[in-house]
Amino acid sequence: MSKKQKDIQQSLFGDEREYFNRKRTWTATKHRIMLRYIQAFCYNLGGSQGFQSNYLNYVDGFAGEGKYDEGIGIENFIGKSDFWNRYKTDFLDSDGSPLIALKLAKIFELEKRVTLRCFFTEEDKERNQKLNINCSLIGEGLSYKIYDYQRFDKALVQIMNELENYPTLFFLDAFGVQGVTFEQICSIADYVSKNKGELFLLFHNRAVARNAGFYKTDYQDYKKQKTAETYTQHLTKLLGDNSDLDWKPRWLEYQQEEQKFEKWALKYFKDRLQKDSCFKGIASFEIKEEYNDTRPQYHIVVGSNHPQKALGVFLNDFVYQENELLFYQDDKSGKYHKFMSQEWERQNNERISTIKPQIIDILRSKNQDMTLEDAITFIILEIGNLGYLSRAKYREIFLKLYEEKIIEARELGARGKLTLKNFIRVVK
Template sequence: MEGDQLSLPLFPQNSNESENYFTRKRLWSASKHRIMLRYIQCFCYNLGGQKAYQSEHLNYVDGFAGVGKYTEGIGIEDFVNNSNFWSKYKHEFENTDGSPLIALKCAKLFRQENRVNLRCLFIESNRNFNRKLHEHCERLEEKLSYKIYNPQTFEVALPELMKDLQNYPTLFFLDSFAVKGMSFDNICEIGNYVSQYKGELFLLFHNIHVARNAGQYKTTYANSKEQQTAETYIKNLTKLLGVNSDIDWKPKWLELKSEPQKFERWALEYFKERMRKEGGFRGVTSFEIKETYNDVRPQYSIVVGSNHPEKAFGSFLNDFVCDEDKLLFFQDNYQGIEKFLDKEWEAEQKRRIAIIKTQSIQILREFKSEWKSFEDVITHIILKLNDLGCLKRTQYYNDILGSLYQEGMLEIEKPGSKKPYTLNSLLKIVE
């Protein structure tokens, strides 16, 4: 029962969890790292170069860098070796790489191509982690552009960091733990930078920890010590969700405290909406990172803010997330052999297509008599649904719009020479 989730402890079961975190990479961390690997490449190929809208220097910021490397790892080597793109390179990616080493190894490849200088900026407050991060980065034996800040929190380091960015386009990756480490004001400062100088912000929204912190709020407390402890967690959550957000989230928690997952979903949407309105981002979206395909509760959500959501979300990120989602349908059998769950995958795809097809009709009706290209309509539907990675762009083209055309619900202008329509063809819904 959802209500039973209230029994989840506020504090980690293992008090040494942060120390042990980098011992073994988990499936959900591997998924996160694959997405960031692909997005760093797209970011650098899109904005790095000599053209008017490009820059010879780009920044990658890892605000909670950790040690940079795991003792045991999964999910990177097979991915890059089976990739049509990465297999072209003599790369050094390893399963044990954390996000800092992934970024630095990308920077090395891009420098060899004479494409762009990717400047990597790492913040890690834990002194032991910070020292190990230095050691792992130095072992690359390359004169790469990177800086590891003295051990300090992200909030404390932010003023110095913003000066170091030098107005270059910047990809921010804030992989914080729980709800501590950054404030909504920090996010707004990053949003204002991105709106001026280009880039994106990726941040982890820890759904379960949001509910755990909110669960400390009560209308009455047994004693002053209990209240004082609770106020610390309430303050941290309010800092993350935005100034005066407690006016909104406190009554919502009291309403949904027996259904914490509903509160988590509400808090996520509330957070994204404030980012859109106050954060300086023209587009904000999110996607879930799960351990298995049928998880009802994600490990966490990744929230992304951009000033160019059409390309960042509708083009690049949507298909990356969809690919990761498909990987969840691989399972190991009792002999340790990986098997793809074809029936489950096909059933899930049919379910999504049926739902999104109905939603797409409503979205197309908003255009009324306006002609739009297939390319633009696909992007618009993806952004409008606010549910990244449900289907790949080719599925929107074939299974959604193609089906609507076959049913006589679309008018086509500028058909292809051999096909009734192409991505450049114009369409509008038949009223």
């Protein structure tokens, strides 16, 4: 990257050194979710049963240095978890996603559960060198590979050839809108559809809007036009071939309305992945810094081979739990960590009120008998906004709909109570 390109990138996204050296709240959220999801992925698919494998893969496509100079959000989380306290873990606040994956791999090895094979890429030469050092400190005896410093798209072909058809979890925490194209995402989807796994991809809302903002119907001079074309081409590659025919008119239409274009672009991206890729399910969730953040910088888009369990069960409630953590607030002294229960309950009630009519419409359009458990999963996947409510909250909505005789059930148990295994349908 030239000095001019670096200067432009820093003006668009802030000081990149600070981004990589100090873990932010939203990064800690991503790491906690990946910590839990890698564990769930390996516990579910790792083993000797027919649908399981003794080897699983984890691909971290933008690994960074592997750790941060300053970190938050891991040690306290681990310390308060009954599950994680069963292990003698050495997770640190400063751990990045590569070290989190390797430390999990070490746990799985000790349990003799599964071998987690880790693959890391990092384009920047200096960060790549530090990644090698940081991983070597804990990676002895583990199966991992760090590719020579190069763009992820250059390494992807080699990575694909070395995955050996094992189920694979891809984590692409790309910066801005560069680093991975729609075509490459589809090649990952093709692998996942054949061999099981998921893709977690960072969708940088604000960067999408910034890159679109370079587009004009006319330019003052040739130099500005060429600069604009560079940035708009990056966005087009991310959203898919010929997507500029769709996004450019939308940008001109929505640019005066805050957030409208980036919301449209996220939906467009998810819809196109659902239609054009081999993923069997697509969903996303917001990464917020504060509970009342009305414009989060990021979404994570997730593509899955088995969305019912991976997204509708595991990930939905992981994200919901992360949203709840946003409602803990330190007082001015920093000594007391208070849970804002009223604000949390208010948000849940508002979301229940908002989503209840949507659920009725979705069920009516489906018009099919299904168990209550499957209906909850179906609604989560149809809405596509993971963690919006927990499965327990969705169940409360369904029970209310049953009381209101909007849905009916059959084959109730001896007590006449609606359970997760009962079949339901909307009353005509």
